[in-house]
Amino acid sequence: TDSVATFTATKAHASLGGPIHGGCQALLMEMAAIEKLQHDYEMDSMSIQYLGAPSKRDIRIIVDDPICNTSSSSTVTVHVSLLSGNDPRPKSEGVLQFSPKK
Numbered sequence: 001t002d003s004v005a006t007f008t009a010t011k012a013h014a015s016l017g018g019p020i021h022g023g024c025q026a027l028l029m030e031m032a033a034i035e036k037l038q039h040d041y042e043m044d045s046m047s048i049q050y051l052g053a054p055s056k057r058d059i060r061i062i063v064d065d066p067i068c069n070t071s072s073s074s075t076v077t078v079h080v081s082l083l084s085g086n087d088p089r090p091k092s093e094g095v096l097q098f099s100p101k102k
Contacts, residue, residue: 002035002036002063003036003062003063003064003065004060004061004062004063005028005031005032005035005060005061005063006058006059006060006061007028007058007059007060007061008057008058008059009024009054009057009058009059010057018053018054018055019054019055019056019057020054020057020059022048022050022092025048025050025059025082025091025092026046026048026094028059028061028082029046029048029061029080029082029092029094029096030043030046030096032061032063032080033063033078033080033094033096033098034098035063036063036065036066036078037076037078037098039101040101041076041098041099041100041101042098042099042100042101043096043097043098044075044097044098044099045096045097046094046095046096046097047094047095047096048092048093048094048095049092049093049094050091050092051089051090051091051092051093052089052091053091054082054084054091055084055085055087056084056085056087058084058085059082059083059084060082060083060084061080061081061082061083062080062081062082062083063078063079063080064078064079064080064081066078066098067079069097074099074100075097075098075099076097076098076099077095077096077097077098078095078096078098079093079094079095079096080093080094080095080096081093081094082094
């Protein structure tokens, strides 16, 4: 859907701590957020909290609705959660800042 994406990690995406590398998690979050924004924005910054290693190869990425920033009506914040398997607890969470493409 426009709010949930799924991904199956392979050995190429793996790290020592689990089935998917943190950098790969960050890239998936960025791609999902851009899709939610319909490609009209470019990322300015990203902050990710890694809460625990995913225990499964099946990854679910949940993208919240964008929030317009009050200080600048042209920038938006997108919150993204990465979950593992059927576990409802996020394994990582990202806060991504976007501005309109120039």
